[in-house]
Amino acid sequence: METMNSLADSPYKLLLTALSLIPITHYVIIIVFVLFVKLYNFLEFHIIQDLLSGFRGQQVELTFNSCSHLYSEVVSKCKLLHGRFMSTPWLSSPHLQTTFLRFFGRPPFFNYRREIFSTGDGGIVALDWLAQHDVMENEYPGNNEVHQDAGTPVVIVIPGLTSDSDSVYIKHLTFYMAKRGWNVVVSNHRGLGGVQLTSDFFYNGGWTEDLRKVVKHIRSQSPDVPLFVVGTSLGANMMVKYLGEDGDDILIDGAAAVCCPWDLLLCDRFIGRNAVQRFYDKALGAGLKRYAKKHQDFFTRLSDWDGIEKARRVREFDTSGTCKIGKFDTADIYYRASSCASYVRRIKIPLLCISALDDPVCTKDALIWDECRANENVILATTQHGGHLGYFDGMDAKGVWWVRAVDEFLTILGSSKLTKRQNKMPDSLLLRPQKSLTDKDPNVGFAKKTDNQIHVDNLPKVTKIFETHTAFDSITFFLKRFMDQF
Known part of the structure; x- marks a missing residue:
């Protein structure tokens, strides 16, 4: 009799009885909450942290040598680098920032002008140029020639792995800087940008010879204007390695490395x-x-x-x-x-490095904290969030923070005494505000690709080509980008 009573009073039976009395809706709520927490952590969301901080964002952290003239003369005047970065609330995850850039980055619509450059070993690279008149409405020259102001500074852009001048983030950078008054040229890697491989070699993460020859070529064409280089992702690794290799013999005046891997x-x-x-x-x-x-x-x-x-x-x-x-x-x-990390100590020109600590491709463990403290020519700006080359801010996600930060840095650098050719910086670059130019520009399409009708008539030793791509609507664009992942 006592045994039967003990079974009736079994704690497990009592527990099951109690659990059966809980409404099923409560179980659903618990399961949804657990799944939400797992997904929140898995995709590294930070919307709750942003909410608790009042959506003010996080302060940009700067690492540099205490005796750095680059900081005192240039970076101390950069408002964006001394401010906060607040990512778009509905993109509050490094993975959303990164994938949004590829799928829905809304690249501006414009036409490049192409120069085919021979590397001297049988290879060729496509140099895609963009100037201010190329992105201003009704200001395209009627004879399709390049009319570049001889005194306008030049920015060379080095894309990342398998990226070229048609990549979304490259279009954001080139459009913004050209709109601000720079002459911008994208140096496409061998075999990219619609050109064929014509030699028994293709680019890799440590190959710097093509960049060295492109810089020498552009410097020979514009010997008296400020010349800067912006490297992105793997292109930043190649650029930093090039800066360290050439040391005092470098032909450029300053550089910026965005989302560099540092240690491959x-x-x-x-x-x-x-x-x-x-x-x-x-x-x-x-x-x-x-x-x-x-x-x-x-x-x-x-x-x-x-x-x-x-x-x-x-x-x-x-x-x-x-x-x-x-x-x-x-x-x-x-x-x-x-890997470029070991070359940082040899860099002799001003270099700004921008990286996000939540970059899902380039680990923060490879960041060059000590190298920046040892070399007064290098400054590292890190943000808590931003993803890999994403950095979308504002409620509409039309602005890319790192693009504006690079433009501000190079503008102030070009007018400082650290740049020998600072007297050539046009006033238009010094007076314009640092804000997104895509909000009101009529040339921006949601998901249309650049027509890339390329033509150059007046540059020496140039092959003139015409390359046209069909413009896709947003659905086709997304499907193509999605299928490209597999």
Whole structure:
């Protein structure tokens, strides 16, 4: 009898009875809440933190040498670098910032003017130019010639991995700076920008010779104007390495590195860390495979084509393609030899580095904190949020913060005594406010690609080409971008 009573009073039975009395809606609420917390942490959302801070954003952190003249003469006057960065509330995740840039980045609509430049070893690169009159309504020259002000400073843009002048973030940068009065030229990597590979070599993360020759070419055409370089992502790694290699012999006056990987080996380890990072790894690897298929005859002849076709990660592509063509024994050797972090101490010109601590592609563990404190020519600006090259701010997500920050830095640098050619900076660059130019500009389309009708008539040793792409509507654009990931 006592045994039966003990079973009737079993704590487990009592617990089940109590749980059965809880309404099913409460269970649904609990499950939804748990899923929300997991998704919130998985995608690294920070909307709650933003709400608690009153949507004021976080202060931009600056790391530099205490004796830096670059800081006292230039960066101390940069309002954006001494302010706060607040990402668009509905993009309060580094992954949303990064993917929004690729899928819905709303690139401006304009036409480049193309110069085909020979690298001297049989290779060619496409230089896509954009000046102020190219982005001003009704100001296109009727004879399709390049009419560049001889005194206007020039900015060379180095895109990232598999990116070119048609990439969304590159369009945002070139449009903004051209609208502000700069002469901007995008130096597309070999085999990108619609040109073919014409030599037995293609670019890699540590290849600086093409950039060196492009800079020398542009400097020879414009010897007396300020010349700057902006590198993005892997292009920033190439640019920083170039700055360190040339040291005192550099031909440019200043530079900016945005979302630089710094240490390719650390980034390779980081990008395979979890499911979200592996998505980026897969997407970047797919981009490299598309690049290889565009130049299949080249890669079939010089690399392990079977390995490239089987590659799923960037590392696998580099093992079968980059290392074979670049004469590296292993991927680790290639990453160590090509990383730019060890070259930072040799840089002799002003350099601004911008990175987000939540960058899902380039790990914060590779950031050059100590190198910046040791070299008075380098300043590192870090933000808590921003993703990889995203940095969308404002409720409408039309502005890209790092674009405005780079423009402000280069403008003030160009007018400072740290730049020998500061007297050539036009007044229009010094007086205009630092704000997004896309809000009111009639040339901005939601998801239309640039027509890229390219023509140059008056530059020496130039091949004139015409390249036209069909403009897609927003749905087609999104589907294409989505399918490109696989």
